[in-house]
Amino acid sequence: MIVASTGMVADLVRAVAGDRADVSALMGEGVDPHLYKPTRSDIARLMRADAVFINGLLLEGKMTDAFARMRDSGKPVVAVGDALPQDRLLSPPGFEGAHDPHVWMDAGLWAQALPAVRDAVTKLDPAGADLYARNADAYAAKLVDLDAYARRVLASIPANARVLVTAHDAFNYLGRAYGIEVRGIQGISTESEAGLKAIEELVALLADRGIPAVFPETSVSDRNVHALVEGAAARGHAVALGGALFSDAMGAPGTYEGTYLGMIDLNVTTIARALGGEAPASGFQGKLTLAQR
Numbered sequence: 001m002i003v004a005s006t007g008m009v010a011d012l013v014r015a016v017a018g019d020r021a022d023v024s025a026l027m028g029e030g031v032d033p034h035l036y037k038p039t040r041s042d043i044a045r046l047m048r049a050d051a052v053f054i055n056g057l058l059l060e061g062k063m064t065d066a067f068a069r070m071r072d073s074g075k076p077v078v079a080v081g082d083a084l085p086q087d088r089l090l091s092p093p094g095f096e097g098a099h100d101p102h103v104w105m106d107a108g109l110w111a112q113a114l115p116a117v118r119d120a121v122t123k124l125d126p127a128g129a130d131l132y133a134r135n136a137d138a139y140a141a142k143l144v145d146l147d148a149y150a151r152r153v154l155a156s157i158p159a160n161a162r163v164l165v166t167a168h169d170a171f172n173y174l175g176r177a178y179g180i181e182v183r184g185i186q187g188i189s190t191e192s193e194a195g196l197k198a199i200e201e202l203v204a205l206l207a208d209r210g211i212p213a214v215f216p217e218t219s220v221s222d223r224n225v226h227a228l229v230e231g232a233a234a235r236g237h238a239v240a241l242g243g244a245l246f247s248d249a250m251g252a253p254g255t256y257e258g259t260y261l262g263m264i265d266l267n268v269t270t271i272a273r274a275l276g277g278e279a280p281a282s283g284f285q286g287k288l289t290l291a292q293r
């Protein structure tokens with residue numbers, strides 16, 4: 001049994017392990033990993049697991065010590081973020097000395113975690129080595145396609161509207177990968193409170209540049225995003241509330257948006273359409289149902 005912290009990490013491990021492992025995530029739909037505290041039953045599940053996969057880079061802020069203790073006790077704890085090329089990690093202002101943990105937002109970067117996942121799963125179950133290698137390669141090819149789709153639809157947004165304003169700073173990797181300016185109301189972690197000044201500055205940016213939409217996130221309160229819409233309206237600039245993005249958690253289990261591919265597809269398709277770009281409502285592989293959201 002393998003236990004992952006977030007749904008995104010569980011999805012990555014599942015893509016490699018296939019049917020040979022029981023993979024589950026501690027944090028489900030709508031859960032904020034920055035604030036998540038493990039329950040007693042979570043700790044018991046982690047203790048029973050053959051291996052634990054986490055995002056790392058301090059994303060799971062309240063669980064960092066628990067993971068360190070497990071590693072000290074000899075349990076394999078694999079941090080996907082640590083497996084990525086360190087020179088590809090961002091350290092934005094206000095987050096000096098640490099890396100931005102939201103690495104899944106760049107599909108091409110996320111794919112670079114696959115070799116480490118494959119190797120870790122193979123070490124647990126050497127008999128599955130061939131399958132794990134094939135699965136990792138097949139999934140890498142899907143991520144390459146998703147990355148190309150994201151690049152194409154986001155490139156169709158008009159130059160003046162290439163600004164993504166969201167509830168918190170989860171989208172820096174998306175911004176770098178696909179050439180979009182990214183502004184979060186809250187900082188890298190949702191633990192920081194958004195100041196009135198930050199909201200006023202963003203309202204001015206929206207009005208000055210004529211940005212057409214801002215985006216709530218499924219795992220963060222949308223109070224601040226509504227404040228932006230109202231603030232811009234008071235200045236005579238109508239800003240639409242774009243569809244809710246999946247920042248730090250995926251959609252419901254069993255749905256397309258409850259997979260990593262569906263999560264990123266929904267995000268980039270929603271952003272492109274709301275900011276005046278072109279993207280099919282059915283998304284990257286025709287599986288998206290934006291109309292129902």
Ligand SMILES: [Zn+2]
Nearest residue numbers: 170188189248
């Ligand atoms: Zn976050």
